[in-house]
Amino acid sequence: MANRLAQCTSPYLLQHARNPVEWNPWDAESLERARKEDKPIFLSIGYSACHWCHVMERESFEDAAVAAELNAHFIPIKVDREERPDLDDLYMGAVQAITGRGGWPMSVWLTPDLKPFYGGTYYPPTPRHGLPAFLQLLESIRGAWSAQRPHLESDAASLLAALDRDPPPAAALPTGEPVRRALETLERAFDPRWGGFGPAPKFPQPTGLELLLRHGSGADRARALRTLDAMAEGGIFDHLGGGFARYSVDAQWLVPHFEKMLYDNALLASCYLEAFQLTGEPRYRDTAVATLDYLLRDLRDPSGGFHSSEDADSEGEEGRFYVFTPAQIEGILGADAPRFCQAYGISAEGCFEHGASVLHRFEAGGATAEDLRARVLAFRDTRPRPGKDDKVLAGWNGLALSALARGHQALGEPRFLEAAGALADFLRAELWRDGGLLRTWRRGHGHTPGFLEDYGAVACGLVDLYEAGFDARRLRWAFELGEILLERFQDPGGGFFGSIARPDLLVRQKPFQDGAVPSGNTLAARALLALARHFDHDPFRRAAEGALRAAAPLLERAPAAVTGMAGVLASALAPGPEVVIAGDPGDPRVRALVAAAHGAPRAGGILSLVEADPALPLHRDRRGTEPAAFVCRQGVCEAPVTDPLRLRDRLTN
Structure with missing residues (x-):
């Protein structure tokens, strides 16, 4: 018999709709029931592509004894962390304070008034690795709640108060010192052999890579390029279908945790794309194209939006869809199998479980087998695919919007611009309701008011889309999102709250730490700085600087945790160029200037086309001129440029 999760749209919640645990969604009815029955809440937070979430479901949530304990003595509630990042951030902070670590599945016990009093992550069905059996833990917590409730409630109140403390913002904009220290921290953590930062497991850290590429020295850029090369050669990259897995379990980027996320x-x-613009090396272009093509082929919804993720597991095994043995390749390619195996590191001993190999290029020695890839991919496509989380999230789609728009800019690929335009149209049609963004959409149904991350990421994407195709409607919608950012999320003391005020959220936190996704404050500040320059709008600039002032304590204390915000600070202190191109967009001379500007790296810069919208402030006194590009830096404009080669030279030197 289905529980209340059967009425939800989240694929993660629907996966648990037939557990014997009488799961409830996080809604007013469930929370009122906890208060009315005066029971503690067991809150389980995870996401569809989470391998250990699936394991804990099989081991515990499908177990009759566990279900009986949860159903009788707790109010069990399931939350998809991707639909409610505010709850995930709040209660993850509690779990980290209690245990010193965090992760998913997250297991948190709350008082009936939603205060956390105990928490952890995965718990096994039998005691192991220092963890109690989950049923044993439930029974212990039930006993403690009965015998020591006042003590637990007092601890919960103290913990919540600690989570509600923000250090005061700096009185002035930080200097460039935190940027320098962030770069030094990345240098110290850098693995010179395999690239990346820190030991295994290794995560890609795109905000750190962007900081190195845009604002670092030549040596810093070399570290970023080495990391990009190693990831593209390793097993974390899907050499058949394109795209990257979530992380590598080893230091070599060889064996991934196979889930694939839209945001990564x-x-x-x-x-x-940025590496290609900086170096002109085709390998960076090829990896970018393969990754964008993966999004278009495997994650795109027919509506124009993009799905959230693909699981690591298929047929009950992690990685089964992706790995091969030499015998399997021989069955596909026959006499051509040895060449393919040499090119992609498929060996008899294997590098994964059961003698299978993850495709990689470390030992290729220059061997190529591009003509054979399509045949192996066609075979792989006959295998049962990993499960897909087909919900569409506004913020993650904002990141995809930026990537597609930049793909058109860097590569001149019209199909990327077309896909970006269709995505923007989808977001406007399906996730824009009553003057605000919704967070999530699936199969025609959108819900949940958008978060700071959603507004910041979509606004950034719309700015990038305007600078790719110069449709001023995109820029004006981004301006509207910027106004909502200030109205609904801004703290007058500085910075932005991650969520609107809600009765079911005890603490409105300010997200500053950049994780797998840039923080909401990073995205908001980045978007507002760009919009402030496009529209000459000082309130946006002051709000962005307020976010940087609020982030200053963290920038000073732990710059490696805020590399995205460090990049925003670098752009605020030394803005990139303003490039305004005047002339008829249909004129080949104008198109050549646009192509030159698009192909050049413009860290923190902006690009505008006069004829696209003559009312924009940057276009004053520049309409009706002969085709020319105007390049300005920090209020000082150089002589107009008519030669595309000279324009590119000006932007790269």
């Missing part, structure tokens, strides 16, 4: 691929595509 959008952000990494942008990094490879």
Whole structure:
């Protein structure tokens, strides 16, 4: 018999709709029931592509004894962290304070008034690795709640108060010192052999890579390029279908955790595009194209939006869809199998479970087998695919919007611009309701008011889309989103709250730390700085600087945790060029100037086309001129440029 999750749209919640646990969604009815029955809440937070979430479901949430304990003595509630990042951030902070670590699945016990009093992550069905059995833990917590409730409630109140403390913002905009220290921290953590930062497991860290590429020295850029090369050669990259897995379990980028996320691929595509603009090396272009093509082929909804993720597991095994043995390749390619195996590191001993190999290029020695890839991919496509989370999230789609728009800019690919335009149209039609963004959409149904991340990411994407195709409607919608950012999320003391005020959220936190996705404050500040320059709008500039002032304590204390915000600070202190191109967009001379501007790296810069919208402030006194590009830096404009080569030279030197 289905529980209340059967009425939800989240694929993660629907996966649990037939567990014997009587799961409830996080809604007013469930929270009122906890208060009325005066029971503690067991809150389980995860997401569809989470491998260990699936494991804990099989081991515990499908177990009759566990279900009986939860159903009788707790109010069990499931939350998709991707639909409610505010709840995930709040209660993850509690779990980290209690245990010193965090992760998913997240397991948190709350008082009936939603205060956390105990928490952890995955718990096994039997005691192991220092963890109690989950049923044993439930029974212990039930006993403690009965015998020591006042003590637990007092601890919960103290913990919540600690989570509600923000250090005061700096009185002035930070200097460039935090940027320098962030770069130094990345240098110290850098692995010179395999690239990346820190030991295994290794995560791509796109905000750090972007900081190195845009604002670092030549040595810093070399570290970023080495990391991009190693990831593209390793097993974390899907050499058949394109796109990147979530992370590598080893230091070599060889064996991935196979789940694929929209946000990773959008952000990494942008990094490879930037590397191509900086170096002109075709390998960065090729990796970016393969990644964007993965999004278009495997994650795109027919409506124009993009799905959230693909699981690591298929047929009950992690990675089964992606790995091969030499015998399997021989069955596909026959006599051509040895060449393919040499090119992609498929060996008899294997590098994964059961003698299988993850495709990689470390030992290729220059061997190529491009003509054979399509045949192996066609075979792989006959395998049962990993599960897909087909919900569409506004913020992650904003990141994809930026990646596609930048793909058109860097590569001149019209199909990327077309896909970006269709995505923007989808967001406007399906996730824009009553003057605000919705967070999530699936199969025609959108819900949940948008978060700071959603507004910031979509606004950034719309700015990038305007600078790719010069449709001023995109820029004006981005301006509207910027106004809502100030109205609904801004703290007058500085910075932005991650969520609107809600009765079911005890603490409105300010997200500053950049994780797998840039923080909401990073995205908001980045968008507002660009919009302030496009529209000469000082309130946006002051709000962005307020976010930087609010982030100053973290920038000073832990710059490696805020590399995205460090990049915004670098752009605020030394803005990139303003490039305004005048002339008829249909004129080949104008198109050549636009192509030159698009192909050049413009860290923190902006680009505008006069004829697209003569009312924009940057276009004053520049309409009706002969085709020319005007390049200005910090209020000082150089002589107009009519030669595309000279324009590119000006933007790269």
